[in-house]
Amino acid sequence: MQTLKVALVGAGMAGQAHAFGYRNASMADDLRDVAIELDTVADVSEALAEDVRLRYGFKRATADISQIAANPEIDVISVALPNHAHRAVLEVLLRSGKHVLTEKPLGVGVEDAEYLTNLSLQYPGIRSVGFSYRRIPALAQMAQIVREGRLGDIWHFESSYYADHAASAADRFTWRFDRATAGGGALSDLGAHAVDAIAFVISPIDEVLSAQFKTSITERTDRSGQQHEVTNDDFASALVRTECGAAGSLLTSRVAYGQPNRLSLSVYGSKGSAHFDTQHYNDLKVFEAGGNAATTGPSHVVMGPANPHYSDVSSFRSRGVNTGYGEAFIAEIQDFIRAVVGRKELDTTFDNALHAMRVIESMYAFDTKTALQN
Ligand SMILES: NC(=O)c1ccc[n+]([C@@H]2O[C@H](COP(=O)([O-])OP(=O)(O)OC[C@H]3O[C@@H](n4cnc5c(N)ncnc54)[C@H](O)[C@@H]3O)[C@@H](O)[C@H]2O)c1
Structure with a gap:
């Protein structure tokens, strides 16, 4: 039996969907030999972190995310923050060499996404991005x-x-x-x-x-x-x-x-x-x-x-x-865990998120008005 200890950074709407995913990930037959322990939930709002701790069964709640990267007990980290917070937080977590699943988008623009994608390749660990619709x-x-x-x-x-x-x-x-x-x-x-x-x-x-x-x-x-x-x-x-x-x-x-x-x-x-x-x-x-x-x-x-x-x-x-969107997060986490234990290659890497960001930014480049000349 392999044990993976999980930390969640950001306990809002998407973070809670990740918690739901980890909590139910061992429903897959091929993951019965992986024990997933919900260790720490971190949010700038300590009250929210505590509420999510109780709701999903994490051991600890904290407002101090700085301890997570350095904690040798943590194996796997999920990140679901407002987009502007992704860069600074991911930078530290990626450098820790722990396995990281982050929500999209990778920051607020292509520059952030390129920076984080390059960084994701320089340190060990599985990296995944939350394109949960792929798991429907x-x-x-x-x-x-x-x-x-x-x-x-x-x-x-x-x-x-x-x-x-x-x-x-x-x-x-x-x-x-x-x-x-x-x-x-x-x-x-x-x-x-x-x-x-x-x-x-x-x-x-x-x-x-x-x-x-x-x-x-x-x-x-x-x-x-x-x-x-x-x-x-x-x-x-x-x-x-x-x-x-x-x-x-x-x-x-x-x-x-x-x-x-x-x-x-x-x-x-x-x-x-x-x-x-x-x-x-x-x-x-x-x-x-x-x-x-x-x-x-x-x-x-x-x-x-x-x-x-x-x-x-x-x-x-x-x-x-029938299943619903919550179950897509279970499947997303299951695939992430499979990658962590070496049983699957992911199709939701930082490269996929960088592609999406580049497409979106080239769409925004059209954001100028061209008036018809009558
Ligand atoms: N895959 C999906 O279907 C899906 C759905 C919703 C949101 N998202 C993505 O998830 C991310 C979060 O969105 P959300 O809807 O959960 O937002 P949210 O506002 O509900 O939650 C964000 C949480 O982060 C906390 N926070 C802010 N800065 C922090 C910091 N520096 N450290 C720790 N906690 C901090 C806030 O207190 C809040 O609880 C976004 O990037 C969004 O695009 C993805």
């Missing part, structure tokens, strides 16, 4: 179908990630709405997952043809009642091409009323098409050309143990009982 069974199945060539050459696609957590002007100002603390807005926060889903399922984006941005709510009030200007995008759309020559679109919004959290990807190829949408999280729609025209249509595949990750994370190992 239906999206992972879609990637497998494309890799197997069942849809032929991918000709075109459409992707979107909509949320409505900021759709009301009363939604309060946080680090996410400021270019200095977040870098980009909806595109960098949400669209990064769509950029990565395209790389995962089709191939990496290598050309951005156009992009437009809109900030619909330009001022917000923080928790203490102070008003702030919003300095990044609420909405973004872009036209892109991938390395394999597929052409497509990406739309993202954090002010899309009625769409609480929705990533979707449709791909169309020379032999068929496939469609995934988190609103039907456990379904994959697949159409393979060539059947009887009178009776052929897209098949609606309900996820189950035959699909990637499902048996490792589902409390019922049978079809149709």
Whole structure:
């Protein structure tokens, strides 16, 4: 039995999803011989760290993250901080040589992402980035179908990630709405997952043809009642091409009323098409050309143990009982742990995050207005 002691840095929304992942990671049959101990949870808010300690069963809670890198007891560290804090914190943790899983994005821009990616290669330890959508069974199945060539050459696609957590002007100002603390807005926060889903399922984006941005709510009030200007995008759309020559679109919004959290990807190829949408999280729609025209249509595949990750994370190992986004974090942590114990190569390295950051930054380069001359 191998024991891995875990520290979590950042106990907010994503940090807690990581805690949920570690807590349940040993559900996978092939990880039964790895004991995962939730050792330390660290957050600048000690009260939050303590709350998360109790909720997920960590041994210790602290507001002092400086002890984690130097603590010889800790093997594995998860990082989920406001984007601007990633660089300084990761710099220390990467140098410690411990295994690190960090949330995306790698800082607030390409310069941070390049710096951290270079650093990640200079010290030992497994490095992974939280592209959790890759671990959703239906999206992972879609990637497998494309890799197997069942849809032929991918000709075109459409992707979107909509949320409505900021759709009301009363939604309060946080680090996410400021270019200095977040870098980009909806595109960098949400669209990064769509950029990565395209790389995962089709191939990496290598050309951005156009992009437009809109900030619909330009001022917000923080928790203490102070008003702030919003300095990044609420909405973004872009036209892109991938390395394999597929052409497509990406739309993202954090002010899309009625769409609480929705990533979707449709791909169309020379032999068929496939469609995934988190609103039907456990379904994959697949159409393979060539059947009887009178009776052929897209098949609606309900996820189950035959699909990637499902048996490792589902409390019922049978079809149709369904998993959700929390379980994607279990699968993400399981793959990270497999890499740590030398059983898997990861496809979510800092390089993947650097790619996403470069694509996003080349989209932001279009953020100038060109007025039509009438
Ligand atoms: N993969 C996903 O689906 C997903 C989902 C949400 C967020 N994220 C990413 O996770 C990161 C965190 O987002 P969030 O929604 O959890 O934010 P959050 O604001 O809910 O949590 C951030 C936490 O970090 C703490 N903190 C700030 N600076 C700190 C420091 N120097 N040391 C220790 N703690 C510090 C804050 O007190 C807060 O509790 C972001 O980079 C975001 O892009 C990823």
